[in-house]
Amino acid sequence: MLAVHFGAGNIGRGFIGNLLYHSGYETCFVDVNEEIVQLLNERREYRVVIADSSQEEVVVKNVKAINSKLHPEQVVEAIAEADIVTTAIGPNILPLIAGLVADGLRKRLEKSDKPLNIIACENMVGGSSLLKEKVFEQLTSDEKTQFEERFGFPDSAVDRIVPNQVNEDKLMVKVEPFYEWVVEDTKIVGEKPDITGITYVPELVPYIERKLFTVNTGHALAAYFGYYYGVETINQAMEKGPIHNLVLGALKESGQMLVEKYGFSQEAHEQYIQKIIGRFSNPYIVDEVTRVGRSPIRKLGPNDRLVSPARQYYELFESQPIHLLKGIAAALLYDLQGDEEAVQIQSMIKEQGLEAAIEKFTGLDPASTIFKGIVEQYNQLKLEK
Ligand SMILES: NC(=O)c1ccc[n+]([C@@H]2O[C@H](COP(=O)([O-])OP(=O)(O)OC[C@H]3O[C@@H](n4cnc5c(N)ncnc54)[C@H](O)[C@@H]3O)[C@@H](O)[C@H]2O)c1
Numbered sequence: 471m472l473a474v475h476f477g478a479g480n481i482g483r484g485f486i487g488n489l490l491y492h493s494g495y496e497t498c499f500v501d502v503n504e505e506i507v508q509l510l511n512e513r514r515e516y517r518v519v520i521a522d523s524s525q526e527e528v529v530v531k532n533v534k535a536i537n538s539k540l541h542p543e544q545v546v547e548a549i550a551e552a553d554i555v556t557t558a559i560g561p562n563i564l565p566l567i568a569g570l571v572a573d574g575l576r577k578r579l580e581k582s583d584k585p586l587n588i589i590a591c592e593n594m595v596g597g598s599s600l601l602k603e604k605v606f607e608q609l610t611s612d613e614k615t616q617f618e619e620r621f622g623f624p625d626s627a628v629d630r631i632v633p634n635q636v637n638e639d640k641l642m643v644k645v646e647p648f649y650e651w652v653v654e655d656t657k658i659v660g661e662k663p664d665i666t667g668i669t670y671v672p673e674l675v676p677y678i679e680r681k682l683f684t685v686n687t688g689h690a691l692a693a694y695f696g697y698y699y700g701v702e703t704i705n706q707a708m709e710k711g712p713i714h715n716l717v718l719g720a721l722k723e724s725g726q727m728l729v730e731k732y733g734f735s736q737e738a739h740e741q742y743i744q745k746i747i748g749r750f751s752n753p754y755i756v757d758e759v760t761r762v763g764r765s766p767i768r769k770l771g772p773n774d775r776l777v778s779p780a781r782q783y784y785e786l787f788e789s790q791p792i793h794l795l796k797g798i799a800a801a802l803l804y805d806l807q808g809d810e811e812a813v814q815i816q817s818m819i820k821e822q823g824l825e826a827a828i829e830k831f832t833g834l835d836p837a838s839t840i841f842k843g844i845v846e847q848y849n850q851l852k853l854e855k
């Protein structure tokens with residue numbers, strides 16, 4: 471069985487590639503990083519090390535890679551032959567691969583009538599649906615009908631902390647022990663891919679919101695407040711009392727919203743939060759606040775981990791989620807020169823003012839109570855700095 475996986479980065483090699491191998495797939499990675507592509511083709515295997523006291527190591531075999539910038543035609547052929555297609559490239563890159571995916575799927579229609587599922591494993595609500603929308607923008611109406619019958623784009627949620635890698639061995643990946651991969655089975659076309667580690671559910675939204683608005687909300691607060699207080703890594707941030715309390719406060723707010731919205735058990739959700747706080751504090755992982763805080767424009771987006779739970783909390787309880795608003799304010803203060811999106815936010819604030827920046831990046835109504843709350847928290851944080 472052949473899997474085509476876009477993105478041979480941290481989560482691609484450290485999580486998806488690992489599960490695919492253990493489920494009997496040969497994995498063909500597609501990437502634009504020539505060094506990684508060459509190494510994968512030379513060695514045909516790589517190591518995954520578990521970041522806990524065991525330091526257990528697994529060798530992921532049966533892998534190869536294609537550089538899609540240099541050989542797009544090879545990617546088209548690979549998709550035509552694949553038994554599954556997955557991605558872990560980042561939400562902003564999904565639209566950029568849509569053309570290649572569309573060409574691969576067209577080629578496949580010429581060759582066989584076998585169904586195929588394409589699963590985006592990105593930190594966003596509706597990743598596969600977005601990819602489908604972008605692929606469908608490239609199609610004629612006849613093609614759309616054929617694609618609807620033959621190809622599934624089930625949404626998914628993936629959870630495993632895989633920090634940036636600084637190992638001598640460029641292919642090796644250190645990963646936390648915990649992992650979870652949830653896939654929406656109602657959108658699958660044909661048989662469900664038999665992948666060890668996937669949990670199939672009929673509707674993904676509760677799972678992706680639970681994950682994104684707990685793991686990633688808490689992570690984002692640890693990152694932006696870590697940066698604010700001059701700390702370098704997430705576990706160092708979690709050791710600081712004020713940051714720990716801010717993270718916990720935000721997770722209580724998003725948790726209250728999630729429990730009310732989806733009817734999750736309060737007790738189970740509290741345990742989920744505690745488990746996540748423990749994962750952030752893993753001493754075997756060095757996870758820089760700048761990785762976790764990367765792309766603040768994406769993270770401040772209306773449907774992402776900060777603004778969406780804050781807005782939904784206010785809609786449900788008509789009271790201000792103070793910790794989430796502080797998190798949004800800290801993201802607006804994130805001025806890392808090496809992060810293109812942070813630079814854009816800072817120059818917008820400087821040139822057009824804070825309110826214009828909040829309106830543009832969060833999509834919130836300037837007359838709304840939470841908009842005003844963000845301004846208030848921002849000014850307070852700025853004053854205290
Ligand atoms: N690292 C984690 O802890 C983690 C956990 C869960 C989900 N995710 C999600 O997985 C996705 C990838 O994150 P990551 O941490 O692995 O990032 P990463 O930067 O390590 O990996 C991304 C890979 O995509 C490649 N890429 C970029 N443009 C491409 C293109 N046009 N075609 C093919 N490949 C391309 C990059 O070269 C890189 O190898 C993101 O959506 C992220 O939110 C990450």
Ligand SMILES: O=P(O)(O)OC[C@@H](O)[C@@H](O)[C@H](O)[C@H](O)CO
Nearest residue numbers: 593628629630631632686689762
């Ligand atoms: O990948 P991002 O940029 O959306 O978010 C950064 C981290 O919060 C994220 O990568 C987590 O490590 C991951 O989502 C854990 O499952």
